Amino acid sequence: MGLRPPRMFRRLDRARLERRAVAHVMQAWGNSLDQLRQDHAAFRKCGDPVELHRSSEAILESLNQAFYVGSRPLELCDQPRPHRRNRQGKVVEELHGDCTYGGSIRVFLRTAVREQPIALLTFLQTLLHEWVHHYDYQAFGDSVHCGGFYRRLAQLYGPARDTLAHLAESSVEKARS
Numbered sequence: 001m002g003l004r005p006p007r008m009f010r011r012l013d014r015a016r017l018e019r020r021a022v023a024h025v026m027q028a029w030g031n032s033l034d035q036l037r038q039d040h041a042a043f044r045k046c047g048d049p050v051e052l053h054r055s056s057e058a059i060l061e062s063l064n065q066a067f068y069v070g071s072r073p074l075e076l077c078d079q080p081r082p083h084r085r086n087r088q089g090k091v092v093e094e095l096h097g098d099c100t101y102g103g104s105i106r107v108f109l110r111t112a113v114r115e116q117p118i119a120l121l122t123f124l125q126t127l128l129h130e131w132v133h134h135y136d137y138q139a140f141g142d143s144v145h146c147g148g149f150y151r152r153l154a155q156l157y158g159p160a161r162d163t164l165a166h167l168a169e170s171s172v173e174k175a176r177s
């Protein structure tokens with residue numbers, strides 16, 4: 001991507017997502033995350049990501065609307081994460097997903113070595129990670145893994161993970177009662 005002017009880096013590092021928009025998204029996400037959880041479980045069981053794709057798109061679309069950015073195609077790749085091994089055969093690098101400037105958002109659904117479906121929280125974190133790149137490209141024209149990038153990701157992932165934890169607890173309770 002060439003050299004990034006320091007001013008751009010500072011902008012990307014300082015930016016945070018608007019808090020009211022985050023709160024609004026989280027309110028709307030109760031049902032969407034529950035759907036995502038069920039569709040992820042179905043994918044683990046049957047290996048078909050069609051429903052998971054649909055509920056992931058709903059999550060991304062609500063983000064695009066809340067933060068006034070355009071949409072971008074989503075590809076869920078039912079393949080092991082592309083990876084690189086060192087000379088000892090140990091995996092030293094793996095690609096969880098990506099979002100290039102003019103491309104789509106991609107998430108790889110299987111682990112590099114054992115080729116198992118990735119866990120729900122890993123999936124959600126990757127999906128949101130790639131959306132933050134998308135947001136950065138749309139809002140600033142550039143994206144980089146700076147401190148600010150991870151803060152923006154945490155603004156979304158933190159509360160979403162808590163919601164999923166509550167959902168998991170309440171479904172255990174329901175199963176017990």
Ligand SMILES: [Zn+2]
Pocket residue numbers: 129133145
């Ligand atoms: Zn990234």
